[in-house]
Amino acid sequence: TSDASDTSPPSDLPQAGPSDCDQLVELLTELDAEPDPAAQQALIASFIRALSYGEHGFPIAEANKLALVHQDAPGQSISLAGDFNAWQVGEYPLDEVVPGFYVVIVELASPAIGLYKLVRGADEFFADPLARRFGWDDFGEYSQIDPLADRSHHERWPDFDEGVGLLEPRELTVFLPAGADQQAELPVLYMHDGQNLFSPEALFGGWQVGATIDAAQVTG
Numbered sequence: 001t002s003d004a005s006d007t008s009p010p011s012d013l014p015q016a017g018p019s020d021c022d023q024l025v026e027l028l029t030e031l032d033a034e035p036d037p038a039a040q041q042a043l044i045a046s047f048i049r050a051l052s053y054g055e056h057g058f059p060i061a062e063a064n065k066l067a068l069v070h071q072d073a074p075g076q077s078i079s080l081a082g083d084f085n086a087w088q089v090g091e092y093p094l095d096e097v098v099p100g101f102y103v104v105i106v107e108l109a110s111p112a113i114g115l116y117k118l119v120r121g122a123d124e125f126f127a128d129p130l131a132r133r134f135g136w137d138d139f140g141e142y143s144q145i146d147p148l149a150d151r152s153h154h155e156r157w158p159d160f161d162e163g164v165g166l167l168e169p170r171e172l173t174v175f176l177p178a179g180a181d182q183q184a185e186l187p188v189l190y191m192h193d194g195q196n197l198f199s200p201e202a203l204f205g206g207w208q209v210g211a212t213i214d215a216a217q218v219t220g
Contacts, residue, residue, distance in 0.1 A: 082116025
């Protein structure tokens with residue numbers, strides 16, 4: 001018989017591991033101790049893949065902490081801006097911890113919500129290529145921290161390790177209507193022209209499937 005006062009989980013259940021933010025701090029420690037550039041890149045690739053398929057994905061948002069990583073050409077001046085700081089450029093610069101690998105960990109007064117972008121230099125805004133949640137507006141692609149109750153969004157799932165039949169591994173884009181994260185089940189529509197389905201920047205303006213679904217929900 002078990003002790004009724006023992007509230008620990010059964011030993012056969014998976015135990016909680018380090019948080020995403022703790023894993024980032026651990027990566028920074030490992031990179032600092034690793035002099036070999038090839039080994040550094042292997043550590044970075046493993047970390048990015050693990051978090052990309054984690055429960056939340058990028059960016060890391062835990063309590064009042066917001067963190068992200070970015071890979072780019074060495075020597076760039078890159079900062080983070082978004083709804084959480086009124087899009088002020090330069091307030092949260094990314095640190096180039098190894099050549100071409102940039103990191104920022106921000107402590108905010110309250111949990112970060114809404115949209116964000118990276119900024120190269122003083123005025124070149126661009127979406128976070130690792131962000132799981134994203135969308136488009138009049139200013140192009142934006143990145144999104146968490147689902148918003150009144151806004152649909154897209155989710156990015158990078159290349160799978162194995163293809164299916166004649167299909168090679170590829171990035172998948174999933175469109176989720178507003179409030180989808182509050183639903184236990186949703187109907188699913190599979191479409192196979194991923195380059196043109198959602199982006200208004202695609203050839204001839206793309207199919208804009210997300211905007212069409214949003215409009216159908218409003219009129220429906």
